[in-house]
Amino acid sequence: MSGLSPSDLDLASKAPLFSGVERADLAALLSGSNTVSYARQTLIFSQGDKADRFFIILDGQVNLYAMTKTGQQSIIEVFSAVTTFAEAAIFSPGEFPLNCEVLGGTRLIHVPAPSFLKHLSQNPHLAMILLKGLARWQARMTEEIAQIKSRSPAQRLASFLLTFAPENTKQARLRLPLTKVTLASRIGIAPESLSRALARMKSVGVESRGRDIIITDREALRRFLHEGGN
Amino acid sequence: MPERAFSRLDEDNLLELQVMPFFSRFAPNDLQTLLAHSQTDAYPADHLLFERGNPVTNLYVLLDGQVELSTEADGHPCVVDICRQNTILGDVSVFSHDPSDLTARTLLPSRIIAIPASYLLHLLESRFDMQLHVLSVLSLRLRNQVKQIAELKLKTTAQRLGIYLLSLTDQTSGKVRIDFPHDKKRIADELGMQPESLSRSLGKLARIGVDSLPGNSVAIADIGHLRQFCIADD
Structure with missing residues (x-):
């Protein structure tokens, strides 16, 4: 029997690790699990604690952090819904390598290792499905890394401008809601690069006078974002 | 690939596989069986191992040399990684059963073991200990990517x-x-x-x-x- 409500089970099934797992199998895998809501910021585990469970984040935010020598928190990773975390720890026995806290308003499913692993060991096909889920997840991550790496400053600017031009319109005129220095910092490029990027975008029909920007051909700008970077 | 007798070459390869995290928890006789179904080849530079959009039929182990993994982002080629010795290649497609998102091509002359995916998956299906190990290897790698x-x-x-x-x-x-x-x-x-x-x-x-x-x-x-x-x- 699952200790989870049907709606929490539905949410949990959206975690990338479980893509491809049938609902009945998921219910069995999570049979020993329970949902916990945190009203305020709470420490979930500390570095060196025995890794006897993993977690599914249904709502809110989780910070994994290390402590620096001077006693300050250094945040290593931030997770938001819906994903599993700390699952690596239960596939090979060991200790949690970091500290973990949730922010107020977070809901987590705690998945104890013994019941999860027991069901997994009794259903050999399930581990193969989890492997498939991990592999697909990894393929998506690789894709994302490639995308981030390959975007030029001009493409980052194009992506920003497109959010101001409604879809299904050819032309748009907008007044930048920010100064150019702030805009440059918002999209993570140096002010010098911003002027160059704006100049380059004349060729795709973007004209700028001060803070006024005219997009003459939204489709051309969209093509530039996806094709022309270099 | 049919099973064949265990050779001197397999003996050397066995030692190499045992130091790789992916195979570290495989028992020596499991590795021997895998190797007896596998093939080791030397490839010249610029040899295409597998290509984006196609299925990957082997799990490749790069023993030495150099292999480039690339993909396309927004229609442009993009290098994802340059792999050096003792790296596993093709695992994502082997385990996802999806066509590869990546193209793998040798940059230098390389020595590579090809383990048939079908045999590896067949072996894993009945072995919970090995499944757990591969799950932990893949989930750790995923953590590194998230980072x-x-x-x-x-x-x-x-x-x-x-x-x-x-x-x-x-x-x-x-x-x-x-x-x-x-x-x-x-x-x-x-x-x-x-x-x-x-x-x-x-x-x-x-x-x-x-x-x-x-x-x-x-x-x-x-x-x-x-x-x-x-x-x-x-």
């Missing part, structure tokens, strides 16, 4: 914060001390970041000589250095 993405995104948030710091001073070289005009929460809002990103960005900038001081200020060892960091595009 890499965070780092890449952080580079730009750290640059944003750096550019913001540059805007707070007229000085263009040497040592500078800057007091933040607001508390960190408001600065994070202004820069469109989460407070956590701001804290991580400050951590990142610390590595290039921007030290956080008590009382909401920073000491910049060399403002020219910070400027270079902010302009860099990669």
